[in-house]
Amino acid sequence: MKTTEVSDPDLFARLLEDLEERSAPTRITPEARDAYAKLTAAMEHHRPPCADDxxxxxxxxxxxxxxxxACAECPIRTECGTYAQLAQPTAGFWAGVDYTEGTS
Known part of the structure; x- marks a missing residue:
């Protein structure tokens, strides 16, 4: 799967805003915040396949x-998975795992 360098700051801001809106985490700990910072930093360099999907x-x-x-081939899967494990989002598919409530 081809990754795209994210060099447009407006595009990056929209990607982050979209991620925040659609992923209501249930636990915001300092560790989850740090993992989110690493995930967003990784998104500055690689546009994940989930960005507009x-x-x-x-x-x-x-x-x-x-x-x-798509997750298996994603260059930021590790960062995504770490964040999801720590934040426990209530919806979405993160690093190959379905976090939608009621599916686990």
């Missing part, structure tokens, strides 16, 4: 195989 953050995650394949 609502399938990753929909209330009900569909097409699990597609999402898992």
């Amino acid at each position: 609502d399938r990753f953050t929909a209330g009900q995650v569909l097409q699990i195989e597609y999402l898992a394949r």
